[in-house]
Amino acid sequence: MSEIENLSFEDAMRELEATVGKLETGEATLEESIALYERGARLRAHCEKRLREAEERVEKITLSASGQPTGTEPVEGQ
Template sequence: MTEIKDLSFEDAMKELEATVGKLEHGEATLEESIRLYERGAALRKHCDDVLRAAEERVEKITLAANGQPSGATTAEGL
């Protein structure tokens, strides 16, 4: 199983959606359900962290008087 920290946001969301589907449809034993729930919680936290970091990057970008991006990040770094 892939380390959660190594997953892209999109891959983590796909896995989280699949995990929720398995839990909703009762496709797992009790023990498996607990493991799925734990991984799902970790996936959700990872997605929240990635989104928060992206929001912080966007907030750092401001437009200078000439309309060009300025600040810590440029368009090439996105």
């Protein structure tokens, strides 16, 4: 498992934002910029994966006629 795969969504987003910030300054050399871009792409993919996983876990709470929770059911599309 790579270092990026071990990051939480929040940590990966923070690092991605920092990486984008470094690229936007234009102060990195060409080689550094390429490495930053590649890492940013991996971080973005990791964040998307974490979001998909979270969406798959979301459940809809079902209510009885009286409004009391009766259980959960998978979100549509699962």
